[in-house]
Amino acid sequence: MNENGQALQARALAQLDSIWDPAKLEEWRVEFIGRKGAVNALFEQINSISKEERGAFGKQANEVKQALETAFTARQGAVKQRALSEALEAEPLDVTLPGRRPQRGRLHPTTQTLREMYKIFGEMGFQVYRTRQVETDLMNFQLLNIPPYHPARDNWSTFYVADTDERVVLRTHTSPGQVRVMREMYPGPIRAILPGLCYRYEQISSRYEIQFNQLEGLAVGHNITFGDLKGTLTEFARRMFGERPVRFFADHFPFTEPSAQMDVKCIICEGAGCALCKYTGWLEILGGGMVHPVVLRNGGYDPDEWSGFAFGMGPERITMLKHGITDIRYFWGNDLRFLEQF
Amino acid sequence: MKVPVSWLQDFVDITIPIDQLADKLTFAGLEVEEIEYIGVPAPTKQGSKDNSLAWDREKILVGELVETLPHPNADRLRIVRVAYGRGEPVRMVTGAPNINLGDSGQKVVLALEGSRLYDGHKDGREIMTLKKSKIRGVESSSMVCSEKELGISDEHEGIIILPDDAPVGTPFVDYMGDVVLDVKINPNFARAQSILGVAREVAALTGQTVRLPDDWDTAQVGAPETDFVKIAITDPQLCPRFSALLVRNVEIKPSPFKLQQRLLRAGMRPINNVVDITNYVMIGYGKPLHAFDYDSLVARADGKKPTITIRAAHAGEKMQTLDGQMRVFTPHDILVTDSRGPVGIGGIMGGSETEVSDATRNVLVETAIFDFISIRRTTGEQKLPSEAATRFGRGIPPSQNVAPAQVAAALMRDLAGGGVAPALADNYPLPQIESAVHLTLRDVKRILGIEPAIAEITDILRRLDFKVETAGENALRVTPPDYRTDVDGTDDVLEEIARIYGYEKIPSTLIADALPPLDGNAALEQEETARDVLGDSGMQEIVTYSFTHPAHETTLVASPDMLTGSNGVPFPLSSRPYVAIANPISPERSVLRQTLLANMLDIAASNLRFADRVALYEIGVVFLTRRPGENERGDLPEDDGLPLPLEPRRLALVLSGPRSDKTWQPADTTPMDFFDLKGVVQDLVAGLHIADSSFAPTTHPMLHPGRAAELRIGGASVGVLGEMHPLVRERWELPNQAVLVAEFDLDALLAHMQERFIVKPISRYPVIVQDIALIVDENVEAERVRALIRQTGGALLNSVELFDVYRGAPLPSARKSLAYTLKFQSPDHVLSDADAAKLREKIVRRLEREVGAELRSG
């Protein structure tokens, strides 16, 4: 005689209760609810049981089977859960250890600033136009309303190319591009920015470099006013430095008239006065003005019908202001300890 | 330019606080760079380190020395009593060396107990408060002050002795307090290069009127010959006007105290009364003058009336200037001469023989207008910058020639006791032209974007002394004052209107005009894509100098005889002459670069002194002298005939050091080699979607002979890459590890960039993977084997990946094994193993036949 269903159920459940090992759990399954397990053996007893008792026996055997299968599924879940918890507990990391950082290349800070400027002006319809770095005196000065020996030449210490009788220079500013772009675009309207390297004969120091970038802007049209210059540059300053006051005042460039300088409220002290703004509360950002009629004419545009504005700024200077850099020599020094901070 | 406000007040009333005035001037184009407060209280500025000192009105006063007595306990000290107009004189101890026993009656600066002063015995400016104390047993609570103690200068040798007429008891701040504006004068503000000029701006900006001397007359014209001199001008373009006044019987002595103080505050050193007066008039009225010793001119004319001739110098002509230098001239210098030769360089400096000395009795005051271009040239060539040359060099209107000289003559009469000869010698061959400008309201709106009423425009221009008349409807005829020759066009007048109207009142607008077609800048966009790809490959961008020295670039060549072969000078080096700088700042920066690599290696070397690893790239132009017929985009007809170099774009790479940084976990820190560099280049080519690229072995004078390759696109070389030749590496003092370099013609590279590349579909049929290992001779290039596999496998061979290169036992020497993973896949049907095996067999046969490969078993 085999044990009855109830006893089987009690014995199986008692055993199951102490199982945490998945292999043991599998053994248990084979032993009790497997194809050749105890429950199936119980069903096989049905043939040796009287017909009257078969119904009750069958019902009981089914109950035992169901109970053990349910218990098994529950146990299986519990075993898996416990194994997972134990595994997770055994796998902690010191999350303060350094991560594996991919080797990433960076852009030179000037490139980063130039890209920002391209984007801001691009959205206002200004497209990038690049022109040559070695220029004629004609383009760099004369066609910009700066004749030879003109007092305004004091503002540009110039590198001359040897054996050219001072007729070829390293451009001292991006402004010669104004004439080149006008001659190419005439008779259409113009909205261009002209970035690029310029050169000046200077004693290299923390404030002066012999090579630097400039970004020139030029708009020429039938109805372009000084108010448009103010509006365009105010919008640029807002995008570049955030919402802060700007101020314009009279300045002088031979190729614009009227000419203006734009300051923004100091980004460090907000106007209270600090070393960066030399206690003025303002930072000088750029200069510009209405294109001089002589320059318009030299570009092919009739100043009685056309007008325009031009402006220029220094991407390195703006980078310095933004990031508190006090030595311009960092830019061409290319020290990785500087470059990798960007 | 330094502008003492007390001097400014001679010409105009100051009706607003100084800091507001400074702002107004700045906004109108006369930037006030600094305000110096002398004794006058400065408005407090938050955060500034200003430690200026205000002189207490109650405690720092003009005093009078009543008596000077010996100090009982110290030979060097004196006891003085000083009266100050209130009660009893005060007694104090002083050690001033310029006070002697028995002195009395001198006017001094008295500071009473409690005054705040700078400490005269300490360096710099440290404020102290005067307290009662005993000096060697004598009680003393007040002080007679030195310039340093008041902050006037750093002078502390003696106390200030004021002129006899200084009013005793007056607060000293009223007597000598001042504010000095440091104004930046832009070249277009030549008219403001004087106190009077600034006063005119102040008047226009604050609605005041300018006060001129009573007899100021800019219309007066004299005769070229008078009883004391004859003036001849050979070329009116060089000298449009030359005038002279004679002041007789002057006594050369120091100038009065107040005049000296004014000059000092304006930045000029006092010398003697006659010289000081010429400087005073130059600063005050903007007209440089020159004083001749008249008697030496007469002596040079053998006792007769001198004739002064203004002419261009003869080549090689010489004169000793009053600084003692012998000068040699060229024909573009303007000389003031007499019958014996030069007596002065026009507008720049006088000759030593005719200069004013202590013995001078009669002074010929020269006032003249010279061609400003010529002045600027001579100033530069003779290295003689001066206040006078700066003013001449920016241009002075001829109408302003005589009136200031008359102010000077009158001052010499008053201060040096001279008598002014009545006649004005005046040669004026090229009279100033009056230029009227036609201005319309349309212009004002079109350029400035504002629409002020005619009346407002008229008011603005009249404040600037312009003559304004109506010229039809909505138009004006505008004539600038005679002291302005800088206004000759509508634009000039518009600038004046904008300045005085106020830039801040012009509304900001956005351009309403038509937008040009937005075509972008393809060349720049491609270049920026290259930067992005290189950045993703871990390359750091640098920007180096465009300047270099020829020898620096030649250093890239391992040995000079490598340049003599059939290749000549290979890219990126060049045999073209350098673009040389006429005025370099140093020999190391005397030409423009022809390659990026030389300067980049400097940067690599300097970084490798502290860093283990560099992976650098630069994108920039080089400068190549043109050969006949070579043109470039952007060339204009105007450039013709001038040797403007080609400016092609280049890309260069420099890599050296461990493949990756050492970390706390295993990392590949083996030194980078040729294949690291090649990988970056392959990535770039792939990232730019350049088709048909290949690498071919090459030799190059700067590269390791066995580790150099050429990048070819469509069969044409676009640059080189390789390991730097060890000899070159040593010259840069680079660490003893491989340095990988590459330089490419970026224009050529980007020309092959495909913006629109075709994407291959992904097949959904299974892939059959087959590995093969092939033994070939050492000299068979991997690329050849790969190409043969690729070609033979045809469309069903999806990919070929080399996964192993093996040399050594059991292979015979000079043989190597190359192992590939081949993936076969069809885009449109299931490939059978038999199909793949057949293809594999075909590949092996082909390789056996063409490169003598044998299949490696196992």
Ligand SMILES: [Zn+2]
């Ligand atoms: Zn600040």
